Amino acid sequence: MQTQLLPVTAESLALAGGLIRAGELVAFPTETVYGLGANALDEAAVKRIFEAKGRPGDNPLIAHISAIDQLYPLIAAEPGEAARKLMAAYWPGPMTLIFPKSPAVPAAVTAGLSTVAVRFPAHPAARALIDAAGVPIAAPSANRSGRPSPTTAAHVLADMDGRIPLILDGGPCEVGLESTVIDVTGSEPRILRPGGVTREMIAAAAGSAGVDEAVLRPLKDGERPRSPGMKYRHYAPKGSLTIVQGAPEAVTARISAMYDEAQAAGRSPLILALEGHLPAYGGRRALSLGADAAGMARALFNRLREADDLGADAIFSEAVSTDGVGLAVMNRLDRAAAFHIIEV
Numbered sequence: 637m638q639t640q641l642l643p644v645t646a647e648s649l650a651l652a653g654g655l656i657r658a659g660e661l662v663a664f665p666t667e668t669v670y671g672l673g674a675n676a677l678d679e680a681a682v683k684r685i686f687e688a689k690g691r692p693g694d695n696p697l698i699a700h701i702s703a704i705d706q707l708y709p710l711i712a713a714e715p716g717e718a719a720r721k722l723m724a725a726y727w728p729g730p731m732t733l734i735f736p737k738s739p740a741v742p743a744a745v746t747a748g749l750s751t752v753a754v755r756f757p758a759h760p761a762a763r764a765l766i767d768a769a770g771v772p773i774a775a776p777s778a779n780r781s782g783r784p785s786p787t788t789a790a791h792v793l794a795d796m797d798g799r800i801p802l803i804l805d806g807g808p809c810e811v812g813l814e815s816t817v818i819d820v821t822g823s824e825p826r827i828l829r830p831g832g833v834t835r836e837m838i839a840a841a842a843g844s845a846g847v848d849e850a851v852l853r854p855l856k857d858g859e860r861p862r863s864p865g866m867k868y869r870h871y872a873p874k875g876s877l878t879i880v881q882g883a884p885e886a887v888t889a890r891i892s893a894m895y896d897e898a899q900a901a902g903r904s905p906l907i908l909a910l911e912g913h914l915p916a917y918g919g920r921r922a923l924s925l926g927a928d929a930a931g932m933a934r935a936l937f938n939r940l941r942e943a944d945d946l947g948a949d950a951i952f953s954e955a956v957s958t959d960g961v962g963l964a965v966m967n968r969l970d971r972a973a974a975f976h977i978i979e980v
């Protein structure tokens with residue numbers, strides 16, 4: 637299959653909308669990461685997403701809408717008070733809500749769960765595509781399963797060339813990490829996956845916010861994932877990734893020592909560090925993760941892909957505080973490292 641890469645224009649949106657209606661896949665920009673979309677109401681189309689990504693069938697997708705009234709046909713019961721407050725505060729935006737699903741949603745979208753994940757994105761191209769298609773669009777991130785999520789059209793092309801007919805190029809993504817996933821089916825909103833809408837923001841709008849305990853730890857042996865995305869090594873570069881956590885001077889010292897050891901052993905090491913810490917690593921090869929948590933969110937997946945492009949096989953990253961969007965950054969970094977974390 638020939639993959640077209642087109643800028644977002646009225647013509648490319650019309651072409652993309654037609655492809656979605658015909659049961660084909662289109663990759664498109666959102667404010668979080670690039671999505672790989674199909675008609676959410678067409679089971680055969682949705683199954684193509686799993687094939688193109690190599691995604692395990694037990695990992696559910698998010699249904700994307702471009703107006704609030706498109707929510708109701710997808711869900712089984714009226715949203716509760718907390719859900720309504722969150723929708724009013726953060727939709728459109730980088731927030732996904734989990735509701736009991738209606739029979740209209742095919743089982744492939746929800747991986748057989750009785751709940752459906754819905755997001756109303758803010759990105760104008762994402763909304764224009766949903767409008768052009770005239771149906772809700774089911775989409776996970778547009779990467780091959782297990783790889784870092786794509787934050788540019790070039791990342792999508794690297795993973796999906798020859799596997800999908802069209803990629804819409806809307807430039808780099810603003811948030812850089814996937815949406816915050818919040819279960820609103822219980823008495824208190826519970827964060828299943830942290831993202832750009834932070835725990836603090838959720839508590840401010842809805843009164844309280846629980847964080848699922850699996851957000852910052854691996855699943856235990858035999859534990860059943862409530863959100864199947866929790867289960868796998870995820871977002872990972874090809875090289876081995878180790879996170880070092882602790883006081884800044886101790887972290888730079890330990891990372892420098894591990895780097896030198898890896899180099900002496902004939903490996904190709906690389907350091908990922910906060911902008912302000914780069915000088916402390918001397919002449920060692922290091923990439924900036926940005927100046928703060930928001931910058932880190934934007935840069936993280938890009939840097940993990942750069943690490944692969946540089947052929948790095950021993951990657952060492954600093955940890956950041958889990959305040960604000962830092963919780964989302966550490967959730968992704970921990971999984972990219974398969975929870976290989978050293979405390980100093």
Ligand code: AMP
Pocket residue numbers: 695696697698734746749751752753775776777814817828829862863864865866
């Ligand atoms: P992706 O966009 O590739 O990160 O995939 C969407 C993610 O949304 C999944 O990995 C899940 O974490 C989450 N998700 C989707 N539907 C549900 C659901 N019904 N319950 C819990 N989590 C969900």
Ligand code: MG
Pocket residue numbers: 776777785
């Ligand atoms: Mg993904």
